[in-house]
Amino acid sequence: MNIKPQLEDLRLFCTVVRLGSFAASARELGISKAVVSKRMALLEVAVHATLLHRTTRRVTLTAQGDIVHQWAQRILDDVDQMGEALSLERAAPAGLLRICSSLGFGRNRLAPALSALARQYPALEIQVELFDRPVDLVEEGFQLDVRLGAVSEGNVMARRIARNHRILCAAPAYLAERGTPVRLDELKAHHCIAIRERDQEFGRWNLSGPQGMETIRVGGPLSANNGEIVRQWAVDGHGIILRSLWDAAADIASGRLVRILPDYVQEADVWAVYPSRLSTSARLRVCVEFLEGWFAGEAGGAG
Numbered sequence: 001m002n003i004k005p006q007l008e009d010l011r012l013f014c015t016v017v018r019l020g021s022f023a024a025s026a027r028e029l030g031i032s033k034a035v036v037s038k039r040m041a042l043l044e045v046a047v048h049a050t051l052l053h054r055t056t057r058r059v060t061l062t063a064q065g066d067i068v069h070q071w072a073q074r075i076l077d078d079v080d081q082m083g084e085a086l087s088l089e090r091a092a093p094a095g096l097l098r099i100c101s102s103l104g105f106g107r108n109r110l111a112p113a114l115s116a117l118a119r120q121y122p123a124l125e126i127q128v129e130l131f132d133r134p135v136d137l138v139e140e141g142f143q144l145d146v147r148l149g150a151v152s153e154g155n156v157m158a159r160r161i162a163r164n165h166r167i168l169c170a171a172p173a174y175l176a177e178r179g180t181p182v183r184l185d186e187l188k189a190h191h192c193i194a195i196r197e198r199d200q201e202f203g204r205w206n207l208s209g210p211q212g213m214e215t216i217r218v219g220g221p222l223s224a225n226n227g228e229i230v231r232q233w234a235v236d237g238h239g240i241i242l243r244s245l246w247d248a249a250a251d252i253a254s255g256r257l258v259r260i261l262p263d264y265v266q267e268a269d270v271w272a273v274y275p276s277r278l279s280t281s282a283r284l285r286v287c288v289e290f291l292e293g294w295f296a297g298e299a300g301g302a303g
Helices: 007-019 022-029 033-047 063-090 103-120 172-178 184-189 227-235 245-254 282-297
Strands: 052-054 059-061 095-101 124-130 144-148 157-162 165-170 204-209 212-217 241-244 258-260 270-274
Touching (some): 007 022, 007 063, 059 063, 095 103, 095 282, 103 124, 103 144, 103 227, 124 282, 144 282, 227 241, 227 245, 241 245, 270 282
Antiparallel strands (some): 052 059, 157 270, 165 258, 204 212
16 A cells, blocks of 8 residues: 655644754654654655664654654645645634743743734744754744844844843942942942853953943852843842843832943844744734834833
8 A cells, every 4th residue: 555645744844953852852743752753654665765763762753754843844845835825814823833032031021922923923823942042943843932132143034023131229228338330430439240141152242332342250158040030130139130121121110129320221123033924924023013112112122
């Protein structure tokens, strides 16, 4: 019997390649590992080739598997685009959107926006993963990265969806004890709480001020790779932080934090970053345009 490759098996195959594991693929898709193994065996029969090297630790592509993976991605992209064309006609975008963002922004600002997006377009399937590290959209299979700060990659598209900037602030108790800096270079003598975020060098702050762009090396006894931890440490009086206005605004309004050196800011606009043009995907276009409108409609935008 001549068995033809099934679209869902090709899609499952691409998931296995992306995650490098039958077990991880089963968990993500909500099926059993045995089903994954069976479907991959059927796909290998259908294409008359061994596609995967299986070890106890990881699944990797064979040479023939690499060829099938490239074709599978093209086939699935074509099928998805066909669906997009139909959904444009129906004005009801449908299908899977895999989105990533940073931890703090994703949890506090992006999640409510995506909740509203899901309510407006119930045919969309939205998967979100949050990281405080750079993400390779193509390699990791994401269609959209919503990020703060500059976009430096040359192989992606980007659209600014909200204005934002980072500011310097500290708790009143810290400033009462250590003094309030009045010049940028005075930060060197202070406890500055450094953070390693996706677009920032650790302990090196690039700020725009009256003299243009200036760089200062800062340090202190506390540092972290999570913005919410850093903000809380500042509220607790441990030092000076450089945080997005949207993150610090509530604490400044309540008096838990005080803005210092107000002439200095660091640009941190909100960008939608994606690997292909918006015109090729109705669901991606709708999502980006929705987020742009959502942040514009909030008080202060992303700040």
